[in-house]
Amino acid sequence: MKKMTFGLAVLCVALFAGPALAHFGMLIPDTDELTQEKRTVALTLSFSHPFEGQGMELEKPAAFFVAVDNDQRVDLLSTLKETKVMGHLAWKTAFTPKAPGLYTFVFDPVPYKEDAENNYIRHITKVVIDAYGEGENWNVPLGLDTEIVPLTRPFGNYAGNVFQGVVLVGGQPAPYTRVEVEFYNKDGKRQAPNERMVTQEVLCDGQGVFTFACPWKGWWGFAGLNTAEKPYEGRELEMGAVIWVEMQ
Template structure:
């Protein structure tokens, strides 16, 4: 009887751990995705969290944080300042735009150990900002380990618009990749009718392309997930290609 009771308790504990293992997202959220000439400086938050439920996790200093503009990469790692996000460690920074065009901000985090899933998580996270209503090369990859390359312009979209992207892994399309999607529920404005609706899911097609219609305004995160071909300390590694886009209401 004692053995049965122990087994039952262990099963309940495992079930609870699985039920609480909601989607993780590297987060790279600026004030806005469209910068006007009147306001040349933006602030940005870097964090790791469950964005819809507003549950934070600690983000240690990233391995890399940079911005790409007109084919040139600029290291911004030294600009990061420690901060708190949802009660957990994160970072903030600011950036002043001096020239028009498209700016892609990119973060490669330090691998995150996740006991609930017995693995490590690395989310290669980016967001794209249009400065002074300019930018035409939004469909070009950065060439990082894994990323989502937009097939829809990643700024200036209305809520309800369809967004498409192609998932690349080692520079090649990743067919049938699972893509998790969440809204950054910043002001706790929304409540999901069912727990399964907190995180939306869509699969890429045979060409690595996914399609999703964002029903609300705000920041939407897309996390395309694949397992790495290596391990860290004997544990599997989840590679996430994460892209954040902003949707506007009329």
């Protein structure tokens, strides 16, 4: 039998992550859709291990904004109020759009010092909200240092749907990027049979594209992980492109 090429392998094989407790920037709204009956979205920002329900301190982000129809940016940093998520410092706010459209919320954290890995972690995290059924052009990059651009609509999905995206670094596709995937086990009802099942892992193909099927209802986080070219305060800097998507 001929050997399967590496490119085909990463398209066809999903790998389970070895270590548990993957880090995720979390930006969780109370809805992925705004309507005449629900006009305001509440959002919670945190830094956590979402499946196992273990939180970490999230310093007030360096930046937090909403991009309206992938264009106009509204600075929301001053709207953040302290809260607790999983017993640790987190942030919350609420936002009411002035018009129908696509609203992409983004926070860029102060790098988190992770002594266990002798590095710093910077997860640029986003979530997309559809307001009044007018959310279009959801596959447009925002020009972030690193980001996941969805190839599957990032809202209005059934549980069991496939989510597909492309990881960009510096605006360019990042081939063979490792993407960690984790379910936000908010109520703690889900139990992994063993540690390797807590965090799922897939590789992008040669064009930076990854694919994952989400089996359960709820919020799923996708983190495309790369290493910054320059260290941060003498340590390696993990650059995470994170997006959250709800399956219904």
